[in-house]
Every structure is written in C-alpha cells, then in structure tokens.
Amino acid sequence: MxxxxxxxxxxxxxxxxxxxxxxxxxxxxxxxxxxxxxxxxxxxxxxxxxxxxxxxxxxxxxxxxxxxxxxxxxxxxxxxxxxxxxxxxxxxxxxxxxxxxxxxxxATNRAGAVTAVKHLLALGHRRIAVVGGPRDVGCSRARVAGYRFALGRAGLPVEPALVRHADFTREGGRREAEGLLRLPDRPTAIFAANDEQAVGVVEAARAAGLSVPDDLSVVGFDDLPAATRTTPPLTTVRQxxxxxxxxxxxxxxxxxxxxxxxxxxxxxxxxxxxxxxxxxxxxx
Missing domain, CATH: 3.40.50.2300 (Response regulator)
Structure with missing residues (x-):
C-alpha cells in the first residue's frame, strides 16, 4: 500500500x-x-x-x-x-x-445520466448505448439506472445488447465500443460512465472509420480537464x-x-x- x-x-x-x-x-x-x-x-x-x-x-x-x-x-x-x-x-x-x-x-449520478440521455434524445437519437462502469460500484449502477429511466420515459425499450460494462479506463471504453459498433444495427450514440471510457469510445469509432459526432455521438461523465482537449471536445456530465x-x-x-x-x-x-x-x- x-x-x-x-x-x-x-x-x-x-x-x-x-x-x-x-x-x-x-x-x-x-x-x-x-x-x-x-x-x-x-x-x-x-x-x-x-x-x-x-x-x-x-x-x-x-x-x-x-x-x-x-x-x-x-x-x-x-x-x-x-x-x-x-x-x-x-x-x-x-x-x-x-x-x-x-x-x-x-454526486447526483442518476440525475446526471438522465440529463445526458435526454440530451441525446433531444438531438434525435433513438439507438443509444451505454458503457457502464463495474457492476458492483454504486455510481456506475446509478448512471446505468439513469440511462434506463430516460429511455423508458421516452417510450423506448432498453435493449440488452446496447448495455455494456467495463472498468473505468480508456481501454475498457474502447473494448466495449468496438463490440457495439460491430452490431448489425449499431448505435448512433454512446453514453459512457466516465470521461476515460468516453475517450476510448471515440478511439474505437475512429478505428472503425466513423466520425464523431457525424456518425456517432459520444457523452462522458466527470468533466475532467482533458475533456476540453479531446478531438472533438467532449460533451460530458460535470460532477x-x-x-x-x-x-x-x-x-x-x-x-x-x-x-x-x-x-x-x-x-x-x-x-x-x-x-x-x-x-x-x-x-x-
């Protein structure tokens, strides 16, 4: 230690x-x-x-x-x-x-996630995926619960294939995004449970030949200083x-x-x- x-x-x-x-x-x-x-x-x-x-x-x-x-x-x-x-x-x-x-x-993790997903819904997205954090971490559970709630309020089903979990790292976000982007009917937006994961999602999109945000919208969570330095700068939930x-x-x-x-x-x-x-x- x-x-x-x-x-x-x-x-x-x-x-x-x-x-x-x-x-x-x-x-x-x-x-x-x-x-x-x-x-x-x-x-x-x-x-x-x-x-x-x-x-x-x-x-x-x-x-x-x-x-x-x-x-x-x-x-x-x-x-x-x-x-x-x-x-x-x-x-x-x-x-x-x-x-x-x-x-x-x-922090208000569930409410923050609801706000993020409502933003994507307001833009017109209907196939929205989530990359949550570890299942046993309270903030991760709350953020995924907020995602589920926002989709339900919009009358949209929560598709199991669009709900993924990873550790709070860039590598975890990239790995799960790669799987999401290989789906026959891939998502048009991904909400990641933290900014590190969101950066990994952006990397996976680029590797698949997709443009962010033209082909895939990405939202993170935390608003760390690096969120303003990504390309493009990251939409995120500030805690x-x-x-x-x-x-x-x-x-x-x-x-x-x-x-x-x-x-x-x-x-x-x-x-x-x-x-x-x-x-x-x-x-x-």
Missing part, C-alpha cells in the same frame, strides 16, 4: 495534529487528483494510500499508525474492517461510495469532484471533533456540459 503525506495550507488547516488516511482505488488519475485537491482544501492533513494490494490487516495498520479518521474514495470496506475502526473510535466517511447508504458524499472532497473532509473533521453531521448522505448536483462530440444522428 503506497503512502504519500499531504498537508493543507497553514491558513486553512484544521488546528489539530492528527493525520487522516485518504484511500483511493489508484492514485494515477486526474479524477483522483481533483478529489484529493478538494480534501486538502478542507483543511485536513492527509496521508494518501492506494487500495491496490491493500492487505487484510489494513484497518489494524491504520489504527496502529494513530490516524484520526479515514476517507475512503470509491473503495469497498468489509464489515470486519469497519468493526476494527469503530472499536478504535476512528470515524469513517466515504466519497462516491461503493455500497448503500454509508456516511458519505457523492463537482473537488467540492465532493472538500465536503467530505469537513464532514470527517466534524466527526473527529465529536459532532455528528446531518444529513448522513450528501449528493452534490451534476450539470451537463455540451461540447462538440454530440450532434443529430446521420441518417445513413
């Missing part, structure tokens, strides 16, 4: 010496950097760690290290680990939680990643100080950002 210590600015930091464990699935993404920036802005001093290779004694190690609390970012936690932290009196807050209804901060980190950090600081935050579950709003990767379908 890799570790890296980060401290808040002296002017804004919480006036206590404790360090907080901030755990990501992996540290090599712009998504993680945005969340991390928000947590540090909350005033907490944090030690970064990666869940990759996290051992079964992780919770015991956190307790022995004398951490003041834990922030888990899109990471699962076992009941046994939760008991270890609870016995030691260590508060725990989730950011973009994997499981149901923990003490957490997230307030830094604000999520800041809100979760303040929630954890309240818990450390002995104050129970209300509500337990916070969802910050998402917004659709329309750029050049979406257009009306080309009636080939």
């Amino acid at each position: 890799s570790l890296l210590r980060m401290r808040a600015c002296p002017a804004s930091r919480v006036r206590r010496p404790e360090l907080v464990e901030l755990v990501f699935p992996a540290l090599n993404s712009a998504w993680a950097m945005e969340v991390m920036r928000g947590v540090v802005d909350s005033g907490l001093d944090v030690v970064l760690s990666s869940a990759t290779g996290r051992g079964t004694r992780w919770a015991d190690d956190v307790v022995r290290a004398g951490r003041a609390g834990v922030l888990l970012v899109t990471c699962p936690i076992t009941a046994a680990e939760e008991r270890v932290l609870a016995r030691a009196g260590l508060p725990l807050v989730h950011i973009d939680p994997v499981g149901p209804d923990p003490l957490s901060v997230g 307030p990643l830094a604000a999520m980190g800041t809100r979760a950090g303040r929630m954890l600081a309240d818990l450390i100080a002995g104050h129970r935050p209300a509500p337990n579950r916070v969802e910050l709003p998402t917004t659709l950002v329309v750029r050049s990767s979406t257009a009306p379908p080309n009636r080939w």
Whole structure:
C-alpha cells in the first residue's frame, strides 16, 4: 500500500495534529487528483494510500499508525474492517461510495445520466448505448439506472445488447465500443460512465472509420480537464469532484471533533456540459 503525506495550507488547516488516511482505488488519475485537491482544501492533513494490494490487516495498520479518521474514495470496506475502526473510535466517511447508504458524499449520478440521455434524445437519437462502469460500484449502477429511466420515459425499450460494462479506463471504453459498433444495427450514440471510457469510445469509432459526432455521438461523465482537449471536445456530465472532497473532509473533521453531521448522505448536483462530440444522428 503506497503512502504519500499531504498537508493543507497553514491558513486553512484544521488546528489539530492528527493525520487522516485518504484511500483511493489508484492514485494515477486526474479524477483522483481533483478529489484529493478538494480534501486538502478542507483543511485536513492527509496521508494518501492506494487500495491496490491493500492487505487484510489494513484497518489494524491504520489504527496502529494513530490516524484520526479515514476517507475512503470509491473503495469497498468489509464489515470486519469497519468493526476494527469503530472499536478504535476512528470515524469513517466515504466519497462516491461503493455500497448503500454509508456516511458519505457523492454526486447526483442518476440525475446526471438522465440529463445526458435526454440530451441525446433531444438531438434525435433513438439507438443509444451505454458503457457502464463495474457492476458492483454504486455510481456506475446509478448512471446505468439513469440511462434506463430516460429511455423508458421516452417510450423506448432498453435493449440488452446496447448495455455494456467495463472498468473505468480508456481501454475498457474502447473494448466495449468496438463490440457495439460491430452490431448489425449499431448505435448512433454512446453514453459512457466516465470521461476515460468516453475517450476510448471515440478511439474505437475512429478505428472503425466513423466520425464523431457525424456518425456517432459520444457523452462522458466527470468533466475532467482533458475533456476540453479531446478531438472533438467532449460533451460530458460535470460532477463537482473537488467540492465532493472538500465536503467530505469537513464532514470527517466534524466527526473527529465529536459532532455528528446531518444529513448522513450528501449528493452534490451534476450539470451537463455540451461540447462538440454530440450532434443529430446521420441518417445513413
């Protein structure tokens, strides 16, 4: 488990010496950097760690290290680990939680997906596919649920062949898009569960000799800085990643100080950002 210590600015930091464990699935993404920036802005001093290779004694190690609390970012936690932290009196807050209804901060994933699909429907698309994230991740399930809801409200069936799942990587998006674009009646638009996947979808379209957006419209989710640098610039759902980190950090600081935050579950709003990767379908 890799570790890296980060401290808040002296002017804004919480006036206590404790360090907080901030755990990501992996540290090599712009998504993680945005969340991390928000947590540090909350005033907490944090030690970064990666869940990759996290051992079964992780919770015991956190307790022995004398951490003041834990922030888990899109990471699962076992009941046994939760008991270890609870016995030691260590508060725990989730950011973009994997499981149901923990003490957490997230975004309006389902509503964001509904907005994305409604945008494609308004352009005239009717064969809209989705590349969701891993099935066991809460935000991925919510985004696919939003896709299903938007199609249902439009009176369109959800075709199983148009619903795919992959990890949140460019490679995953490209792989699933390649399969979608080989269908006899291929989709005219693909909604990807994050921007990395969406970039992979664009790459798959180009490899198949298709133009984005003339032959295929693509929508992502996150609005990372790279979304403006893709060709074409990516239409995507902006989630307030830094604000999520800041809100979760303040929630954890309240818990450390002995104050129970209300509500337990916070969802910050998402917004659709329309750029050049979406257009009306080309009636080939």
